[in-house]
Amino acid sequence: MSLEWIIKIIEMYWPMFLRGAGVTLLIASVGTIFGALVGLLAGIIRTIPMPERGAKKALLKVINILLSIYIEFFRGTPMIVQAMVIFYGSAAAFGWDMDPIIAGIVIVSINTGAYMAEIVRGGIISVDQGQYEAAQAIGMNHIQTMLNVVMPQVIRNILPASGNHFIINIKDTAVLSVISITELFFQTKTVAGNNYRYFEAFFIVSIIYFVMTYAVTLILRYFERKLDGPDNYSMVGHKQNNETQVDLAK
Amino acid sequence: METVIDIQRLSKSFGSHEVLTDIHFSVNKGEVVCIIGSSGSGKSTLLRCVNLLEKPSGGKIIYNGENILDDKHDIHLYRRKLGMVFQQFNLFNNHNVLGNCVIGQMKVLKRSKEEAEQVALKYLKVVGMDRFVNAKPRQLSGGQKQRVAIARALSMEPDVLLFDEPTSALDPEMVGEVLKVMKELAGSGLTMLIVTHEMEFAKEVSDRVVFMDKGVIAEEGSPEQIFNHPTVDRTREFLKRTLQ
Numbered sequence: 001m002s003l004e005w006i007i008k009i010i011e012m013y014w015p016m017f018l019r020g021a022g023v024t025l026l027i028a029s030v031g032t033i034f035g036a037l038v039g040l041l042a043g044i045i046r047t048i049p050m051p052e053r054g055a056k057k058a059l060l061k062v063i064n065i066l067l068s069i070y071i072e073f074f075r076g077t078p079m080i081v082q083a084m085v086i087f088y089g090s091a092a093a094f095g096w097d098m099d100p101i102i103a104g105i106v107i108v109s110i111n112t113g114a115y116m117a118e119i120v121r122g123g124i125i126s127v128d129q130g131q132y133e134a135a136q137a138i139g140m141n142h143i144q145t146m147l148n149v150v151m152p153q154v155i156r157n158i159l160p161a162s163g164n165h166f167i168i169n170i171k172d173t174a175v176l177s178v179i180s181i182t183e184l185f186f187q188t189k190t191v192a193g194n195n196y197r198y199f200e201a202f203f204i205v206s207i208i209y210f211v212m213t214y215a216v217t218l219i220l221r222y223f224e225r226k227l228d229g230p231d232n233y234s235m236v237g238h239k240q241n242n243e244t245q246v247d248l249a250k
Numbered sequence: 251m252e253t254v255i256d257i258q259r260l261s262k263s264f265g266s267h268e269v270l271t272d273i274h275f276s277v278n279k280g281e282v283v284c285i286i287g288s289s290g291s292g293k294s295t296l297l298r299c300v301n302l303l304e305k306p307s308g309g310k311i312i313y314n315g316e317n318i319l320d321d322k323h324d325i326h327l328y329r330r331k332l333g334m335v336f337q338q339f340n341l342f343n344n345h346n347v348l349g350n351c352v353i354g355q356m357k358v359l360k361r362s363k364e365e366a367e368q369v370a371l372k373y374l375k376v377v378g379m380d381r382f383v384n385a386k387p388r389q390l391s392g393g394q395k396q397r398v399a400i401a402r403a404l405s406m407e408p409d410v411l412l413f414d415e416p417t418s419a420l421d422p423e424m425v426g427e428v429l430k431v432m433k434e435l436a437g438s439g440l441t442m443l444i445v446t447h448e449m450e451f452a453k454e455v456s457d458r459v460v461f462m463d464k465g466v467i468a469e470e471g472s473p474e475q476i477f478n479h480p481t482v483d484r485t486r487e488f489l490k491r492t493l494q
């Protein structure tokens with residue numbers, strides 16, 4: 001009976017599942033963070049206003065074209081294929097013997113970065129021009145405006161998409177088993193093969209995947225609420241006659 | 251009288267569309283100048299050229315004896331001397347009311363947090379928003395937002411405060427509270443350049459009124475002269491249309 005096997009498999013193999021889940025979480029979380037940073041950088045570069053002329057304009061154009069190629073290529077090919085190309089390609093071309101986990105992080109990062117670049121661009125555009133101008137009118141330069149006004153809002157805007165991508169990455173690292181990364185799916189295949197108990201092993205792992213993704217969903221929701229602050233505000237002091245006379249003439 | 255900003259032969263084109271032509275005018279210290287004129291006449295563009303949110307196509311802007319349109323001039327240094335209040339408020343949504351008034355002081359004027367908060371509170375009091383320091387912009391009404399925006403500009407202690415139709419995006423019942431604050435500021439000796447459609451307000455607070463039409467200054471003078479004895483036909487027609 002299956003239930004007995006499920007219990008038996010858990011009893012015998014829980015360290016393997018745990019290690020697999022650990023590797024999966026490691027690759028997915030580090031890959032998502034690096035990917036978000038790559039996307040942030042790419043998105044910022046793609047929204048730099050085009051200089052009117054000169055070498056700067058040419059340089060920015062070239063960089064933008066390279067970024068477009070990167071974004072379109074990685075969004076337009078399956079991650080499983082990218083994993084093969086990067087892992088075996090780096091071995092063939094440079095003789096690198098990449099640690100599979102590092103290779104996994106790299107692949108997830110560039111993949112996520114390609115998606116996040118577009119999301120960041122949207123996040124920047126959605127911070128209205130007026131706030132940018134108000135910061136400029138106060139005397140902030142481009143970098144100060146970006147750091148103090150635009151980026152905090154962009155990060156808030158892209159948080160749901162980043163979380164979504166984290167969840168996708170937890171699931172999609174399963175394809176990295178093709179380059180022998182011992183993540184959760186790889187471990188499950190081993191367990192299943194050892195006992196010829198495919199249904200039970202994969203049933204267990206489906207629960208593990210779900211627990212991981214659902215936990216991430218809850219954590220992210222908590223953070224979003226925290227970032228938004230309280231829904232109401234407290235008034236300070238007492239209402240009074242506001243006839244404060246201030247001499248503004250200088 | 252000391253001139254704060256002197257604009258000479260200013261022009262601005264968007265592509266082949268010339269929006270401002272040969273603008274001459276100046277703002278003196280302590281003066282309140284209102285710019286009136288029909289929609290599309292170039293009032294916002296002029297204001298935005300004054301603080302270089304738009305790059306003028308030609309002419310000079312003399313500030314402190316120097317032409318700030320010279321390439322060598324640091325526009326960020328110049329801009330901190332001018333405050334701007336926008337039609338759409340443009341508060342920073344990631345900061346609360348106090349943060350909106352503090353961030354520029356700290357980052358641009360390099361004031362300490364304590365000093366910046368003190369200054370911010372002083373001006374939030376002036377606009378009657380000191381009790382809302384903890385509120386986020388999205389929690390405020392339009393009139394409250396605009397008063398915070400005025401406090402934000404005042405907190406930078408600028409030489410001149412520019413207003414671009416500060417009440418045009420407000421519900422009618424909120425126009426009064428913003429105009430009241432602006433009247434107090436005008437009475438306190440602040441130098442102000444105001445684009446407005448509020449003719450009664452302009453009549454009351456201005457030292458000088460500038461009437462713009464189709465990208466040129468058609469007429470300029472005391473409120474008494476512009477509103478009661480306009481000499482130019484276009485001014486008369488505009489006033490007849492708006493005052494009825």
Ligand SMILES: Nc1ncnc2c1ncn2[C@@H]1O[C@H](COP(=O)(O)OP(=O)(O)O)[C@@H](O)[C@H]1O
Nearest residue numbers: 264267269287288289290291292293294295296
């Ligand atoms: N960024 C822009 N690009 C092209 N045309 C513009 C731009 N900004 C303003 N204009 C044009 O300049 C003219 C004056 O506009 P504006 O200064 O906003 O007028 P006002 O503030 O008096 O209503 C209008 O014809 C407007 O369409």
Ligand SMILES: [Mg+2]
Nearest residue numbers: 293294295415
């Ligand atoms: Mg306008």
